[in-house]
Amino acid sequence: MRLYWYQAMTSEGASVRGSGEHIDLNDLVSALSAQGLQPYRVWSLPTWLNVLVLRPLKPAAVTEFCHLMASHVRAGADLRLALAEAAASASTTRLRMLCARLKRSVERGDTLSQALDQTKVFPPMLSQLVVVGQETGRLGTILAMAAAQFEQMRQLRNALLRALIYPALVLAVLVVSGLYWLLMVLPKMAALFESLRVQLPPTTVWVMKVAEGMKANVASLPLVLGGVLLLLVLLIRLPAMKPVFHALYWWLPGVRELERARVYHAFFSHLSAMHGAGLTLSRTLAVLMQQPLNQFFGGRIGRIGAHAARGQSLAEGLGSTRVFERFALSLVRLGENTGTLDEQSTRLSEHYAQKLKQQIETGTRLFEPVLLLVLAAVLLLVGSTMLGPVYDLASRASAGIQP
Structure with a gap:
């Protein structure tokens, strides 16, 4: 994951600025295209500076993600719907962007654990717990347990x-x-x-x-x-x-x-x-x-x-x-x-x-x-x-x- 800043043009011709965490430039362009934006200027930090800027998610954000996903999965929603709802209801901009990024990865055919690993900001143990939940068919229960553990x-x-x-x-x-x-x-x-x-x-x-x-x-x-x-x-x-x-x-x-x-x-x-x-x-x-x-x-x-x-x-x-x-x-x-x-x-x-x-x-x-x-x-x-x-x-x- 790298941190990008961009200037993009809307369908009406207006210019907008923004930033986000993406795997590479193609992932950024794909994410902006899904929002109806056409980037015309993009820049990012050198790789060695990204190590300092892109810190892992705070425990509170990880707990919130696990809680949101557990609630929707246990209610019967599939992964795409659960991630979409999490992206809409997360309390921080960064977590909303990450949930949207995970949703796009799942739609491309990646598993949730693979999508979590690609972000490089979630705890590695969370992706392992997700693998366990998907293998046993108890993803909602595992995510609820993970939320309690990360909260503690x-x-x-x-x-x-x-x-x-x-x-x-x-x-x-x-x-x-x-x-x-x-x-x-x-x-x-x-x-x-x-x-x-x-x-x-x-x-x-x-x-x-x-x-x-x-x-x-x-x-x-x-x-x-x-x-x-x-x-x-x-x-x-x-x-x-x-x-x-x-x-x-x-x-x-x-x-x-x-x-x-x-x-x-x-x-x-x-x-x-x-x-x-x-x-x-x-x-x-x-x-x-x-x-x-x-x-x-x-x-x-x-x-x-x-x-x-x-x-x-x-x-x-x-x-x-x-x-x-x-x-x-x-x-x-x-x-x-x-x-x-x-x-x-x-x-x-x-x-x-x-x-x-x-x-x-x-x-x-x-x-x-x-x-x-x-x-x-x-x-x-x-x-x-x-x-x-x-x-x-x-x-x-x-x-x-x-x-």
């Missing part, structure tokens, strides 16, 4: 973002205050000490050199920071770097607890939905291994297929990956022995969702003592940098006024 993921994501607002604001205040102290206050104090011939301690001399270097390059500092942030965003979104970052998320202390709870929640939620829809266990595992949320986790669960081929149970296969907790393995084993694997998977999904919420709350509470330590370090730096010269100056002044 959206709520967890929003809870995490809300928890990060306060730390981000405090960190921004600390950074701005530190830069102001380095660039504005410290040089003036250093000039005063130098004029009075005060002996400066090594810490003050080192901080002064840092401040002088930053002040000399203050014009290029925003460009450097912006370039570093842009490079970091490109690296994170580069497909070749995803395995590296996913492995870091899985093992990095402080982050791994959140990442593992998120991945476990999604895994068992999808396992419950697909197996509960009547899909065989081998087919369910094949779908789950195709599009994992974390590629490091996906590489580990890829071993399950070999164990299943040898006739081992799901619990034994999950245990061989060495990435699942004993609690999860025990419930999966219980579900297999009692025929309640769907219920146990749902219970595990809810357990990890609750665990993720608790970890977010715990992290927020732990931030306050960490903030106190950071403030103490800042005060220590200020004290070691400024109080020594001030004490020396006061001692000299006191000695000078003695009779």
